[in-house]
Amino acid sequence: MKTIITDVLIIGGGLAGLRTAIGAKRRGHEVIVLSLVPPKRSHSAAAQGGMQASLANVVKGQGDCEDIHFEDTVRGSDWGADQVVARMFVNTAPKAVRELAAWGTPWSRVKGGDREVIINGQKVTITERMEAEGLIAQRDFGGTKKWRTCYVSDGTGHAMLFTTSDQAIANGIAVHERTEALSLIHDGERCYGAVVRNLITGELTAYLAKATAIATGGAGRLYRVTTNAVICEGMGHALALETGVAALGNMEAVQFHPTGIFPAGILVTEGCRGDGGLLRDVEGHRFMPDYEPEKKELASRDVVSRRMEEHIRKGKGVSSRFGEHLWLDITLLGRRHIEHNLREVKEICQYFLGIDPAEKWIPVRPAQHYTMGGVRTLPTGESPYLKGLFAAGEAACWDLHGFNRLGGNSVAETVVAGMIVGERIADFCDRADNDIAAPVALAREFVQREEARLQALLTSSGTENAFKLCTEMQEIMTRCVGIFRTADDLQDGVSHLQRLLQKSRAIGLSGKSWGSNPELVAAYRIRRMLKLALTIAYGAYQRTESRGAHFREDFPARNDKDWLKRTLAFWPTQDAEATLPHLDYEPLDVQQMELPPGWRGYGTKNHIDHPDTQSRQFEVERIKTAIQSKGGDRHQLQEALMPYLDQLPAALQGRNERLDEPLEHQA
Amino acid sequence: MSAEQHNAPRKVTLNILRYNPQDENDVPRLQACDIEEADGMTLFIALNEIREHQDPTLQFDFVCRAGICGSCAMMVNGKPRLACRTLVTELPTESTLTPLPFFELIGDLSVNTGKWMRGMSERLETWLHGVEENVDLRKIEQRMTPEEADAVYEMDRCVECGCCVAACGTAQMRPDFVGAVGFGKIARFRLDPRDTRNDDDYFEVIGDDTGVFGCMSLLACQDVCPKSLPLKTQIAFLRRKMALIG
Numbered sequence: 001m002k003t004i005i006t007d008v009l010i011i012g013g014g015l016a017g018l019r020t021a022i023g024a025k026r027r028g029h030e031v032i033v034l035s036l037v038p039p040k041r042s043h044s045a046a047a048q049g050g051m052q053a054s055l056a057n058v059v060k061g062q063g064d065c066e067d068i069h070f071e072d073t074v075r076g077s078d079w080g081a082d083q084v085v086a087r088m089f090v091n092t093a094p095k096a097v098r099e100l101a102a103w104g105t106p107w108s109r110v111k112g113g114d115r116e117v118i119i120n121g122q123k124v125t126i127t128e129r130m131e132a133e134g135l136i137a138q139r140d141f142g143g144t145k146k147w148r149t150c151y152v153s154d155g156t157g158h159a160m161l162f163t164t165s166d167q168a169i170a171n172g173i174a175v176h177e178r179t180e181a182l183s184l185i186h187d188g189e190r191c192y193g194a195v196v197r198n199l200i201t202g203e204l205t206a207y208l209a210k211a212t213a214i215a216t217g218g219a220g221r222l223y224r225v226t227t228n229a230v231i232c233e234g235m236g237h238a239l240a241l242e243t244g245v246a247a248l249g250n251m252e253a254v255q256f257h258p259t260g261i262f263p264a265g266i267l268v269t270e271g272c273r274g275d276g277g278l279l280r281d282v283e284g285h286r287f288m289p290d291y292e293p294e295k296k297e298l299a300s301r302d303v304v305s306r307r308m309e310e311h312i313r314k315g316k317g318v319s320s321r322f323g324e325h326l327w328l329d330i331t332l333l334g335r336r337h338i339e340h341n342l343r344e345v346k347e348i349c350q351y352f353l354g355i356d357p358a359e360k361w362i363p364v365r366p367a368q369h370y371t372m373g374g375v376r377t378l379p380t381g382e383s384p385y386l387k388g389l390f391a392a393g394e395a396a397c398w399d400l401h402g403f404n405r406l407g408g409n410s411v412a413e414t415v416v417a418g419m420i421v422g423e424r425i426a427d428f429c430d431r432a433d434n435d436i437a438a439p440v441a442l443a444r445e446f447v448q449r450e451e452a453r454l455q456a457l458l459t460s461s462g463t464e465n466a467f468k469l470c471t472e473m474q475e476i477m478t479r480c481v482g483i484f485r486t487a488d489d490l491q492d493g494v495s496h497l498q499r500l501l502q503k504s505r506a507i508g509l510s511g512k513s514w515g516s517n518p519e520l521v522a523a524y525r526i527r528r529m530l531k532l533a534l535t536i537a538y539g540a541y542q543r544t545e546s547r548g549a550h551f552r553e554d555f556p557a558r559n560d561k562d563w564l565k566r567t568l569a570f571w572p573t574q575d576a577e578a579t580l581p582h583l584d585y586e587p588l589d590v591q592q593m594e595l596p597p598g599w600r601g602y603g604t605k606n607h608i609d610h611p612d613t614q615s616r617q618f619e620v621e622r623i624k625t626a627i628q629s630k631g632g633d634r635h636q637l638q639e640a641l642m643p644y645l646d647q648l649p650a651a652l653q654g655r656n657e658r659l660d661e662p663l664e665h666q667a
Numbered sequence: 668m669s670a671e672q673h674n675a676p677r678k679v680t681l682n683i684l685r686y687n688p689q690d691e692n693d694v695p696r697l698q699a700c701d702i703e704e705a706d707g708m709t710l711f712i713a714l715n716e717i718r719e720h721q722d723p724t725l726q727f728d729f730v731c732r733a734g735i736c737g738s739c740a741m742m743v744n745g746k747p748r749l750a751c752r753t754l755v756t757e758l759p760t761e762s763t764l765t766p767l768p769f770f771e772l773i774g775d776l777s778v779n780t781g782k783w784m785r786g787m788s789e790r791l792e793t794w795l796h797g798v799e800e801n802v803d804l805r806k807i808e809q810r811m812t813p814e815e816a817d818a819v820y821e822m823d824r825c826v827e828c829g830c831c832v833a834a835c836g837t838a839q840m841r842p843d844f845v846g847a848v849g850f851g852k853i854a855r856f857r858l859d860p861r862d863t864r865n866d867d868d869y870f871e872v873i874g875d876d877t878g879v880f881g882c883m884s885l886l887a888c889q890d891v892c893p894k895s896l897p898l899k900t901q902i903a904f905l906r907r908k909m910a911l912i913g
């Protein structure tokens with residue numbers, strides 16, 4: 001058995017994994033990153049529009065600060081987020097942008113003076129402050145009160161990923177490319193690393209580590225129509241789930257992005273609407289103001305996606321041979337803007353649709369986009385259930401996004417989580433009581449188990465086809481566990497998926513190669529994907545309310561009274577025949593919330609209050625009055641409402657400087 | 668011709684290079700795969716269809732399938748391009764798909780560009796130099812003019828797909844040639860006011876025949892670059908600068 005021993009094993013070479021790796025490495029720990037593909041190919045590169053951080057450089061972002069970013073994030077999450085984590089995040093996001101700037105990311109910059117922009121369909125001239133010239137620029141995005149999204153044209157994720165990956169190379173971090181973790185090595189209490197398959201040779205290796213981190217991104221490929229890359233199959237989620245010990249949080253919270261190009265589902269950025277693009281129907285009518293007079297096209301993604309589907313149901317969609325769609329109109333932004341700030345969008349339209357978006361409207365329809373659910377962790381990134389297991393980024397649920405993520409908060413989360421979790425992993429590895437004696441016998445047991453599973457697949461006389469099962473699963477998920485959900489559809493979806501899971505136990509392969517074998521890969525992955533699909537579908541079926549992206553037509557109200565709680569899904573591994581996860585719930589404590597539950601400011605106003613909401617609101621008001629009467633500033637008020645700074649690594653606790661908030665004047 | 672026949676989807680034959688270097692007994696061969704063209708069908712869709720319905724052993728690489736990650740570069744009728752954004756409609760009835768030359772072959776259409784790119788990156792040190800060890804992240808960021816940022820981004824758009832190297836005459840003869848991708852990286856950091864290196868430093872890594880003096884100015888690199896990077900101008904510029912030093 002081949003064994004590799006390191007301090008830290010990071011599974012996933014995207015932004016979250018690489019930034020976590022850099023953090024741990026700089027603190028003197030040996031790190032190995034595993035990646036399915038060369039790290040610069042990771043799906044982080046696909047983030048186009050930008051990263052939210054309250055720098056407040058542009059004039060439309062003036063007055064922005066952590067407080068407003070925090071409120072936008074919590075409202076966006078429909079109060080599902082962990083507010084302490086949201087606070088940690090908003091305080092670190094400006095630091096993350098600035099760190100990347102210092103590392104070389106070519107953030108788009110402010111030009112002082114007049115410029116023409118499109119706001120609410122109208123040409124408007126705004127004047128940028130001369131003193132902001134050369135600082136990082138921000139654009140508008142959905143669900144935000146200020147222009148807060150920092151960007152690099154519309155290749156933000158690409159630029160961030162290349163910067164971070166180059167820094168990882170500069171730091172000498174080993175990335176084992178084209179490798180896949182098949183299972184975590186653990187004894188039910190502590191994680192010791194992973195069994196890893198080389199995707200070129202098929203060789204299995206035991207990687208033993210003090211700390212193991214999952215940073216594998218989302219699971220969009222569970223759906224037929226998704227913006228996600230083909231590698232986003234949720235295999236990191238599955239690694240944790242299959243331990244039977246670690247939990248996945250809020251798997252039913254799945255985001256659909258309003259503007260996937262139709263029918264391929266390739267993303268065109270929210271920046272299109274942020275920069276002034278409009279949604280139009282079959283008659284060319286701009287319909288969003290009819291539904292959302294306040295935020296219009298720039299309500300949160302869950303709301304816009306639902307309104308679009310609602311509008312299509314009213315017969316206002318455009319018919320095509322692939323079904324119905326709506327239009328995204330960015331022609332009003334002008335050719336110069338499109339060729340300068342929306343270059344990727346232009347290329348995508350040109351190559352995949354054969355149209356010039358400066359002249360023609362883009363056919364769009366909501367497509368699966370983001371997995372809010374993930375490996376449940378503490379604010380440190382560590383699993384509360386399996387010591388030594390960490391998670392960061394989209395694969396994690398430390399719970400920044402609750403039931404709906406704001407646009408621009410995903411790439412921001414990847415690097416912020418990397419900065420925090422990287423430090424926490426280093427702290428963990430620094431402590432002598434976390435040293436391990438390499439559990440070679442345990443590792444052998446796990447390697448042999450994986451070997452036996454692969455051999456069984458290769459020699460199976462089963463007749464089920466892995467590719468076919470995958471297509472069926474994706475269709476069920478899109479049909480039954482999509483934007484609009486009902487008990488009937490979900491029940492139907494769950495039982496279908498259960499049957500598929502059973503069938504997946506009888507997959508047969510036509511190619512028997514142990515090494516590079518795409519069919520074998522599809523076969524072992526589909527079994528895991530089905531388990532994940534079941535955590536989503538079953539979680540959605542059980543959650544009889546609507547919250548964020550989880551919308552139940554039969555329970556259209558957000559019900560804080562019964563459902564202000566996080567879903568935890570465990571897989572009963574002791575039962576080889578199991579076809580359903582075990583669900584548990586973790587209540588959110590209203591009495592600890594800085595921002596008690598209320599109306600989001602967009603979407604339907606129909607929530608059912610939690611019994612504690614009113615008393616917490618009174619308490620918050622009382623604290624506000626008390627602090628303000630003493631002349632306290634916003635930092636003191638925040639501290640009084642919900643202390644969180646001690647949760648951040650010391651280096652990240654500082655305040656953030658802005659043009660209007662110089663550091664000298666701060667305590 | 669009846670209307671029905673007229674509307675029948677076109678049959679397209681893809682002659683795909685098959686070879687598994689892991690298997691000692693395998694020999695390279697072209698395998699003909701027939702597919703029925705469909706609306707909006709890209710090579711991403713076509714190759715997956717072949718794998719799912721005709722030959723599950725076929726190896727190829729796709730990640731984003733949206734033309735932004737650079738994974739799927741391959742030779743399509745002799746020219747390197749991104750397969751995911753190649754529409755089958757653009758292809759003749761019979762086409763040939765082969766892996767990118769120059770890079771280590773993993774199998775069939777899959778090549779190890781990642782390994783080569785990491786080596787190139789280590790050799791040319793393609794990261795920002797002069798980064799302070801402990802930047803004070805609380806403070807307002809260093810300024811940069813919008814024009815400088817745009818110029819850096821223009822070169823930063825490289826996706827390391829390998830098309831430029833696959834199309835390069837010099838690379839066919841010099842396996843140690845850094846290729847247009849390498850020059851593009853150097854040009855990117857050279858344009859970046861935050862980088863503390865000077866032309867003497869760059870001369871150290873590209874001032875010889877494996878670098879900028881190896882380029883024969885055939886410039887297919889620019890013709891095939893899927894991101895339309897201005898490689899021609901940047902290489903000529905670098906060569907002039909390096910010649911001043913050498």
